[in-house]
Amino acid sequence: MTDEPQAVVTGFLKALEDLDVDRALTFAASDIVYQNVPLPPARGVAAVEKQLRFMAKYGSGFEARTHHIAVDGNVVLTERTDVLRRGAWEAEFWVCGTFEVEGGRIVLWRDYFDWTTFLAASAKGAGRVALAGARTLLGRYKGRQAVR
Numbered sequence: 658m659t660d661e662p663q664a665v666v667t668g669f670l671k672a673l674e675d676l677d678v679d680r681a682l683t684f685a686a687s688d689i690v691y692q693n694v695p696l697p698p699a700r701g702v703a704a705v706e707k708q709l710r711f712m713a714k715y716g717s718g719f720e721a722r723t724h725h726i727a728v729d730g731n732v733v734l735t736e737r738t739d740v741l742r743r744g745a746w747e748a749e750f751w752v753c754g755t756f757e758v759e760g761g762r763i764v765l766w767r768d769y770f771d772w773t774t775f776l777a778a779s780a781k782g783a784g785r786v787a788l789a790g791a792r793t794l795l796g797r798y799k800g801r802q803a804v805r
Contacts, residue, residue, distance in 0.1 A: 660761035663726060666733040669756075669763060670721040678709045686762035694769045705766075718742030721752075731758050739770075745786045748778035 659665065665684055672681035682702060691705045692698035699705050712719070720740040727734045735754040740747060750770055757765035 660758075662731050662733045662756070662758035663728045665758045665761055665763060666726070666735065666754075666756045667723075670723070670735075673709070673719055674721060676713045676716070676719065678706065678713050681709060682706055684763055686759065686764045689763055689766065691766045692768070694767060698767075716741055716743050718747075732756070733758065746782045747785070748775065748782045750775045750778045 659668075669681055669684035672678075672684065682705075685702050685705060687702050688700075689702055689705050690698050690700050691708065699708050718740070719742065721735075722738040722740065723735055724738065725734075725736040733756040735752075735756070737752050737754065738749055739752045740749045751774065752768050752770045754769075755765065755767045756763055
């Protein structure tokens with residue numbers, strides 16, 4: 658594993674995309690702090706692991722589309738679009754992440770995003786699922802009508 662901060666962060670995000678919590682945790686320091694601002698931070702690898710396992714258990718996919726990445730010493734800033742999936746439901750929303758890396762491990766991971774945009778993306782995803790379900794039901798109904 659590399660100590661280069663950018664490689665640590667991109668490796669971590671790739672592990673999350675693969676829903677590989679064990680691999681993601683190899684990039685985390687034992688005293689890592691993870692926070693989705695303004696929620697309270699998760700402190701320590703056990704607390705972060707609990708959150709990541711929850712996301713992996715209840716999600717069926719994750720994608721981090723990195724638009725920009727900047728490094729200043731041990732600090733890595735990412736501007737990205739995160740995509741959360743659960744079955745047919747999907748939500749895309751903008752995220753700015755701050756990572757601090759020490760000794761090849763992430764000691765701080767703080768994500769900032771607009772909660773209104775996140776909730777709107779979630780509602781849009783739910784709407785797409787409902788519309789797809791309605792289309793399926795309508796197709797079945799039309800098929801039954803054609804048989805008569």
